[in-house]
Amino acid sequence: MRVLVAIPALNEEEAIGGVxxxxxxxxxxxxxxxxxxxxxxxxxRIAKAAGAHVVTHPINLGVGAAMGTAFKYAVERGYDxxxxxxxxxxxxxxxxxxxxxxxxxxxxxxxxxxxDGGSFKSSAAxxxxxxxxARFASGYAGTRLTDATSGFRIAGxxxxxxxxxxxxxxxxxxxxxxxxxxxxxxxTVREIPVxxxxxxxxxxxxxxxxxxxxxxxxxxxxxLASIRSVPPQIRALQRRTxxxxxx
Amino acid sequence: xxPQILAIALAIVLLLVxxxxxxxxxxxxxxxxxxxxxxxxxxxxxxxxxLLDAVAAFFGVAQxxxxxxxxxxxxxxxxxxxxxxxxxxxxxxxxxxxxxxALELERRKERDD
Numbered sequence: 001m002r003v004l005v006a007i008p009a010l011n012e013e014e015a016i017g018g019v020x021x022x023x024x025x026x027x028x029x030x031x032x033x034x035x036x037x038x039x040x041x042x043x044x045r046i047a048k049a050a051g052a053h054v055v056t057h058p059i060n061l062g063v064g065a066a067m068g069t070a071f072k073y074a075v076e077r078g079y080d081x082x083x084x085x086x087x088x089x090x091x092x093x094x095x096x097x098x099x100x101x102x103x104x105x106x107x108x109x110x111x112x113x114x115x116d117g118g119s120f121k122s123s124a125a126x127x128x129x130x131x132x133x134a135r136f137a138s139g140y141a142g143t144r145l146t147d148a149t150s151g152f153r154i155a156g157x158x159x160x161x162x163x164x165x166x167x168x169x170x171x172x173x174x175x176x177x178x179x180x181x182x183x184x185x186x187x188t189v190r191e192i193p194v195x196x197x198x199x200x201x202x203x204x205x206x207x208x209x210x211x212x213x214x215x216x217x218x219x220x221x222x223x224l225a226s227i228r229s230v231p232p233q234i235r236a237l238q239r240r241t242x243x244x245x246x247x
Numbered sequence: 248x249x250p251q252i253l254a255i256a257l258a259i260v261l262l263l264v265x266x267x268x269x270x271x272x273x274x275x276x277x278x279x280x281x282x283x284x285x286x287x288x289x290x291x292x293x294x295x296x297x298l299l300d301a302v303a304a305f306f307g308v309a310q311x312x313x314x315x316x317x318x319x320x321x322x323x324x325x326x327x328x329x330x331x332x333x334x335x336x337x338x339x340x341x342x343x344x345x346x347x348x349a350l351e352l353e354r355r356k357e358r359d360d
Contacts, residue, residue, distance in 0.1 A: 058347035059340045170276045224279065229270050 003100055003154075004079040005032045006070035007052075008063050009087035013041040019089050020050040026093035033073055034087070035066040043087075063151070064174030068167035071155070075164040082163075083154045091152045095194045099154040107159040107187035108179070111194035112147035125211035133176070133218050140180050140226060141189045149175045149218070152194060159187050166233040168225075176218055180225035185234065254293035262286035285322070 005027050009016055020029060029051040036044035038060035048054045055069055067084060074082045083099055085091050095111055102109040114130060130147065137148035149172065155163055162185050168177040179189055230238075265282045268274035274282065292299055292315070303311030 058344040173276070220280070221276065224269065224276060227266070227270060228272065231272050 001080045001100065001103075001157075002078065003027070003031065003081045003083060003096075004070070004074045004077070005083045005085050005096070006067065006074070007032065007034045007047075007085045007087045008037055008066035008070070009034050009039065009043050009047070010037045010060060011039045011041050011043060012087040013039070013043045013046055015088045016043050017046050017050060019085075019087055020047060020052055023085070023093045024051070026096045031079075033070060035069050037061060037063070037066045062169055062171070062174075064167055064169035067174055068163070068169065071160060071164040071167055074160060080157045080160070081154055082160055084151055086151055090196050090198075092195060092197065095152070095192075098192055098194075099152075102190065102192045103154045103156045105188075106190040107156045108182055108189045109154045109156075110145065110147060110150050110179075110189065110191040111152035111196075112145070112150055112191040113194065113196050114146040115144075115191055115193035125208050129211045129215045132215050133222075136219060136222050137176065137179055140222065141183050143188075143190055145179070145189065145191055147191065148179055151175060152196070161237065162187065162234060165237040166231040170221075172218055172221055173225075176221050177225040180222060181231075181234075184226075184230070251293060251296065255290065258286060258289035258293050261289060281326075 005023065007016075007019070012019075016034065020032065020034075023029070023032060030053075032052040034044070034047035034052050034054045036047070036054055036056040038057045044054045044056050055073060057066065057069065070084075071082055081100070081103055083096060085096075091111070099109050099111060114134070130149075133148050134146045137145045151174075159182055162182065163178070166181075168174055168181065170177070182189060262283075265274065265279075265286050269276075269279050299315055300311045303309075303314040306314065308314045
C-alpha cells in the first residue's frame, strides 16, 4: 500500500523542520506532502529544503481545504492511503505504522488521545466536552470513538476516493463532519490509542463558557451533517463508479 | 385569525426553504445558525402575537408593531453589514490569490525561457 503523509501547515516555520526531521525516520520524505496553507513565513521553503513535497495555497483556506488538496494530490499521484499529520509536533511518527496496520480492516482509522492506552492531560472542562462529543460521534459511526476532533488519522483507498471528491471545509468540519460523511457513504471508522505531545505553542486554556459553546457548535455540525443529503460531488463520484461497474 | 395563519404558513415556508438550502449544500453552516434563528423567531412571533405585545409593554412601546419594525430593521442592517464585510474580505482574498498566481506564472516563464 502506497501511503502519503499529508501535513497541513500554517506559519509553522519554527516547528516544521523538526517535525519533518523526526518523521523521516518513520516514513520516506519522498512520500510526504506539506500543504502550505497560505503561510506568510518560511514554512514552505523549509519543508522543501527538508525534502518533502510542498503544495502551496495562494491564500489561507483552512485545514479542511488543505486536506482536500492533499486527497486530490494523493489520487493524482496514485497513492492508496493518506495519513493526516500535524505540523506543530503534536503527533508522533512512531504511531504511523500502527495507523497503517489498523487501516487493513477499516476505511478510516483515528488516532485517539482518550482511548485506553492513549494519553492526554487536559482540564476538566475539556474532558467534559470530549465526553459529550464522543458519545454523539460514536452513535453516528456505530463504533466507539473517543476523540472525534483528533486530526491524526488515516484514510484508506475507499475513503480516499470519497474525500478527494468532497471534503468538508468549514470550521471543525474536517474532523467531525468527515466522520458522519464517511459513515453515510458506508465506510467504516475505528480508532486506535495514541500518545500525543503537548502543542509546541501550549494548549489554549478553555473556560467553561467556551467549552459549552465549543460543544454546542460541534453538536450542531454533527446534527447538520446527519440531515444533509449527499454532497453533489460525491453523488457524481457514485455515478461514475456505477458506470464503471456497468461497463 | 386568517392573517395569523398566513403569517405562520409563511414563517414555516421560510424555515423549510432554509433547511432545504442547508441540505443541498447551498447555504454554508456559517450562516445556518442565523437563518434558522430568524425563521424560528418568525414562527414563534406569528404563532404567539401576545409575546410581542408583552415585550413591547415591557419596553414601554405604545404600538407593539413598531417594536417589531425597529427590531427587524436592526437585524436587516446587521445582516447587510455582515454581507458587506464578507464581500470586502472575499475581494481582498481574490486579489491576493491572483497576485500570487501571477508571480508564480512569471517565475515559471522565466525558468522555461
